[in-house]
Amino acid sequence: MTELQVQQTTAHWPNVQEMPFWLEKAIAWGQTDTPHTWKDISLHLKRLRDFLQQLLTEISSVSSTTETLNRLPLLGQLLGRLCWNPHVTAEGASRGLLLQCLLALYSEHPSNAVEGKANQWIQKVLCHLATDEEDGAAVALMKHLAVPTKEYHLNVLKKMVTRIQESIGNSQCSVSSTNKGCSCGSVWAASEACVPLITCPEASPLIGALLQQQMTCIREGLSENFLGALHSAYSRCDLLLDEQAVVSLWYQSLPSLEEAVLNLLASATAAGSTPSKVEEQVSKSLLPKACAQHCSVFLVVNDIFRTVLKQTERNERVKNVFQTFTKCFFMELSRLQPQPSASLKAFFPQSPPSLLIPLFTMPSEMPQESLKNHLMWVSSSLQRLTEEEEDEEDSDSGNIRGNHKVFEAWFLLVQCAYWVQVAVQLLVTSGPEDCGPLLWLLTFYHHPTNRWHHRASQLVQAKAAWDHLYSLFSTVAHPLPADHLQSFISLLAPKPQQPSLAPSLTLNLLVNFATFGQLPQSTSAEITQKVVHQSGLQDEAARVLSSLRLRLNDRGSFANDRVHLRIEELHNTIKKPM
Amino acid sequence: MEAVLKNVGRTVELLAVAAHSGVVNEWDEQTVTRAFHWARYCEHIYSRFHGNPVIRGVLEKQLQLTNHSLKEALPEYNAVSFLDLGRCQDLLLLWLLNNSALPVSIMKMLFETKASADSTSSNYEDVRGLCSQIIQCKSACTVLRPLLGVPTVGADAEVQGEMLMERLGSALSQSSDPLRAEDFLSSVLQEFEVAAEHLCPVIAAALLTTTDSAAQTASQDFLLDWLQSRRGTLQHVCTALPSKVLADLAKRHQKFRDAFCKLLKRWASEMEYRVTEGEWVHAATSSAVSFQKMTEHYLALFEACPSLRTEIEDELNARRIADGDFDVRGLSVWGDILLALRK
Numbered sequence: 001m002t003e004l005q006v007q008q009t010t011a012h013w014p015n016v017q018e019m020p021f022w023l024e025k026a027i028a029w030g031q032t033d034t035p036h037t038w039k040d041i042s043l044h045l046k047r048l049r050d051f052l053q054q055l056l057t058e059i060s061s062v063s064s065t066t067e068t069l070n071r072l073p074l075l076g077q078l079l080g081r082l083c084w085n086p087h088v089t090a091e092g093a094s095r096g097l098l099l100q101c102l103l104a105l106y107s108e109h110p111s112n113a114v115e116g117k118a119n120q121w122i123q124k125v126l127c128h129l130a131t132d133e134e135d136g137a138a139v140a141l142m143k144h145l146a147v148p149t150k151e152y153h154l155n156v157l158k159k160m161v162t163r164i165q166e167s168i169g170n171s172q173c174s175v176s177s178t179n180k181g182c183s184c185g186s187v188w189a190a191s192e193a194c195v196p197l198i199t200c201p202e203a204s205p206l207i208g209a210l211l212q213q214q215m216t217c218i219r220e221g222l223s224e225n226f227l228g229a230l231h232s233a234y235s236r237c238d239l240l241l242d243e244q245a246v247v248s249l250w251y252q253s254l255p256s257l258e259e260a261v262l263n264l265l266a267s268a269t270a271a272g273s274t275p276s277k278v279e280e281q282v283s284k285s286l287l288p289k290a291c292a293q294h295c296s297v298f299l300v301v302n303d304i305f306r307t308v309l310k311q312t313e314r315n316e317r318v319k320n321v322f323q324t325f326t327k328c329f330f331m332e333l334s335r336l337q338p339q340p341s342a343s344l345k346a347f348f349p350q351s352p353p354s355l356l357i358p359l360f361t362m363p364s365e366m367p368q369e370s371l372k373n374h375l376m377w378v379s380s381s382l383q384r385l386t387e388e389e390e391d392e393e394d395s396d397s398g399n400i401r402g403n404h405k406v407f408e409a410w411f412l413l414v415q416c417a418y419w420v421q422v423a424v425q426l427l428v429t430s431g432p433e434d435c436g437p438l439l440w441l442l443t444f445y446h447h448p449t450n451r452w453h454h455r456a457s458q459l460v461q462a463k464a465a466w467d468h469l470y471s472l473f474s475t476v477a478h479p480l481p482a483d484h485l486q487s488f489i490s491l492l493a494p495k496p497q498q499p500s501l502a503p504s505l506t507l508n509l510l511v512n513f514a515t516f517g518q519l520p521q522s523t524s525a526e527i528t529q530k531v532v533h534q535s536g537l538q539d540e541a542a543r544v545l546s547s548l549r550l551r552l553n554d555r556g557s558f559a560n561d562r563v564h565l566r567i568e569e570l571h572n573t574i575k576k577p578m
Numbered sequence: 579m580e581a582v583l584k585n586v587g588r589t590v591e592l593l594a595v596a597a598h599s600g601v602v603n604e605w606d607e608q609t610v611t612r613a614f615h616w617a618r619y620c621e622h623i624y625s626r627f628h629g630n631p632v633i634r635g636v637l638e639k640q641l642q643l644t645n646h647s648l649k650e651a652l653p654e655y656n657a658v659s660f661l662d663l664g665r666c667q668d669l670l671l672l673w674l675l676n677n678s679a680l681p682v683s684i685m686k687m688l689f690e691t692k693a694s695a696d697s698t699s700s701n702y703e704d705v706r707g708l709c710s711q712i713i714q715c716k717s718a719c720t721v722l723r724p725l726l727g728v729p730t731v732g733a734d735a736e737v738q739g740e741m742l743m744e745r746l747g748s749a750l751s752q753s754s755d756p757l758r759a760e761d762f763l764s765s766v767l768q769e770f771e772v773a774a775e776h777l778c779p780v781i782a783a784a785l786l787t788t789t790d791s792a793a794q795t796a797s798q799d800f801l802l803d804w805l806q807s808r809r810g811t812l813q814h815v816c817t818a819l820p821s822k823v824l825a826d827l828a829k830r831h832q833k834f835r836d837a838f839c840k841l842l843k844r845w846a847s848e849m850e851y852r853v854t855e856g857e858w859v860h861a862a863t864s865s866a867v868s869f870q871k872m873t874e875h876y877l878a879l880f881e882a883c884p885s886l887r888t889e890i891e892d893e894l895n896a897r898r899i900a901d902g903d904f905d906v907r908g909l910s911v912w913g914d915i916l917l918a919l920r921k
Binding site: 033086087089090092095096099103106108119120123126127129130131132133138141142143144145146147148149150152153154155156157159160161163164167186189190193194196197200202203206 | 621624625628661663664665667668671672675676678680681682685686688689690691692708709710711712713714715716717718719720721722723724725726727733734736737738740741742745765766776777780
């Protein structure tokens with residue numbers, strides 16, 4: 001609650017005290033018309049709106065205007081002066097409240113001379129505001145040419161917006177010629193003046209131009225009020241800006257950027273969002289584009305992701321959003337720069353540099369045969385890193401900084417999780433000899449920390465799962481070995497004593513085996529259905545399958561029609577009730 | 579035609595009711611919307627027929643009749659002219675707002691304000707919130723006006739110039755007789771003998787609008803000819819406007835360039851040297867042109883049309899020589915101009 005609201009609940013008619021303050025302000029604002037006046041107005045605009053709202057409530061609660069005017073004798077003066085201030089009347093919310101206050105004072109059946117006079121005055125003010133009767137030669141000419149008032153003023157407004165945009169575009173701040181006096185002061189003044197016009201549709205090209213103005217000046221920048229008002233309007237979804245202007249807004253207003261990122265995360269991880277929906281949401285959000293254009297924006301976004309990830313290690317949905325985001329971001333970056341890999345270090349200063357290029361090379365850019373070796377290399381690099389850090393930890397138990405490197409490497413892997421997907425797919429066609437490093441990678445992805453040295457046990461479980469699947473999907477025998485299947489299903493059940501393997505790891509393996517394995521479609525489907533339904537993991541399995549389908553739809557993936565058919569079949573199988 | 583006359587007559591009666599009658603107290607949103615609809619209809623009739631003398635005459639006759647009968651019924655009634663039909667909605671709004679019987683509910687409807695930017699650009703059919711939108715436009719213009727810096731002619735003049743051109747264009751196209759268009763211009767501009775200096779930027783803006791069609795070029799030509807035929811107006815324009823604007827006009831229109839140069843020479847030849855002030859001063863005190871201003875005009879002209887420089891300097895020099903070929907200040911206005919230009 002604001003201070004004002006607190007006061008209201010305890011005191012009677014608190015506005016009597018505020019009134020002289022606002023009247024004084026209104027008088028002062030009417031006397032000068034400089035950028036500093038505009039700054040003062042925009043600084044107070046929100047408070048003024050709150051005050052007008054309270055006035056309106058109180059005026060409406062009293063049935064007679066005479067009574068109101070007795071209690072608030074300065075009311076008429078204040079409202080009148082505010083009506084003549086274009087900075088107050090240009091802004092939607094304050095104009096609305098002001099007009100409502102006036103109309104609330106109008107008496108349908110005036111009972112005395114005071115009310116009659118008030119009525120007359122109100123009608124006069126309204127008439128003057130909405131028509132051009134009292135204006136000078138300019139409007140007289142328009143009358144003679146028979147141009148309607150609204151059309152005329154609308155055209156003048158559009159013309160002004162165009163001209164000011166032009167003059168802003170032409171103004172340069174040359175840091176060298178400091179004695180010339182840069183024109184950035186005029187950009188600041190313009191941004192200050194435009195605060196009330198932020199939600200005015202005709203002014204939005206100008207707002208956009210101001211945002212995108214290259215602010216190279218060290219002395220002047222866009223007005224703080226301007227950025228703050230933009231942020232508020234943005235939060236209310238009340239802003240009409242084109243794409244580049246939104247990007248510029250994020251670049252200049254940290255609160256707006258943070259809000260945009262958190263909104264995206266919230267909507268992308270909401271219940272019912274599928275991987276393809278997430279991709280749509282992410283690319284529509286303009287954030288990847290903004291990140292590609294401004295490294296500083298990306299660093300902020302990445303930092304938010306980092307913080308979120310630290311709190312939700314196991315959340316597959318969240319990890320999926322990061323992966324999708326990175327993919328879209330990299331696509332945008334490639335559009336802007338011919339050699340995006342050259343600038344990766346700037347975007348990922350905390351990640352191990354040796355991993356950057358290998359992980360950001362898309363699987364589609366490599367020949368199929370090299371994929372396995374590539375992943376082997378990645379896996380061993382990561383293994384080395386974790387071992388180094390664990391050695392450090394053991395020798396110097398007070399050193400907690402060590403965890404940092406492994407976390408950053410894992411964070412990078414999460415963002416480039418398409419490589420993990422490739423690893424899982426390759427595990428289907430690998431033999432027992434070379435599945436080790438790939439399994440390690442998969443386990444590391446799902447369990448990055450090696451608390452209490454659980455990794456060894458998790459690796460054993462992963463190998464066991466893979467062994468099961470390997471034999472399940474290579475036997476052509478029918479009926480299925482029931483006990484084999486049962487022991488596999490039991491792997492998926494959570495165990496209270498041991499550190500259990502993430503179900504999504506096992507499910508991912510299963511789905512890939514079912515899709516790419518050599519067994520006939522129906523058998524694969526049967527196996528999958530049994531496992532999924534008995535372990536109760538339909539939703540997770542469906543999500544994994546959707547991700548796979550999405551990845552294979554991407555340009556450059558090595559998938560054919562047979563694979564797509566299998567996925568469809570599996571999808572239907574999972575959805576079917578037992 | 580019968581129907582049109584009847585409708586126009588009815589609408590004028592409606593306006594009178596809106597202005598003076600207590601009946602307005604019973605009006606609801608639907609009634610008001612319909613009233614504005616009829617007002618729009620009249621505006622449409624005006625724009626279609628204002629250039630057609632025959633139909634215009636018929637309509638004016640009808641108005642006369644309606645005005646007469648209304649005046650008899652309502653002594654306080656103000657006659658509606660044919661010109662007023664062109665901005666019928668404005669009149670309706672004005673008279674409604676001045677009518678003390680107007681119910682608060684209607685006022686609330688007209689002044690309704692949507693705080694969000696949802697209501698994208700005005701739907702002309704909407705009466706709800708109409709006044710609030712007008713206020714927003716007007717306020718936004720006032721807020722932005724100081725940001726325009728030093729204008730060439732100013733956004734207001736630009737828009738007025740565009741509209742003048744548009745009306746002129748339709749006047750020229752609607753009748754083959756150029757006199758009509760001339761009458762139109764004269765009538766528009768004659769009303770503002772008092773506000774001549776306001777009109778000058780408008781005329782300049784009109785002449786500077788970019789022309790996309792032959793018709794627009796023809797309109798500008800027409801305006802130029804008209805301007806040149808009226809010495810007084812031309813002189814006014816060249817006195818009131820800043821050098822840059824005049825130079826732009828000269829750059830754009832050959833005719834104007836010639837007329838302007840001629841005028842400058844005439845002004846210079848009318849100047850006298852005042853020994854006490856050490857300055858050249860224009861003989862006729864009514865003119866506001868100073869020696870300095872004249873030099874500025876020349877300099878701006880040279881900047882806009884560099885090719886003119888040698889031609890004009892040669893001419894000035896020739897006149898200086900004719901004056902006696904002196905190099906001393908104060909003896910030949912032409913020589914002094916040259917001196918000032920060369921600085």
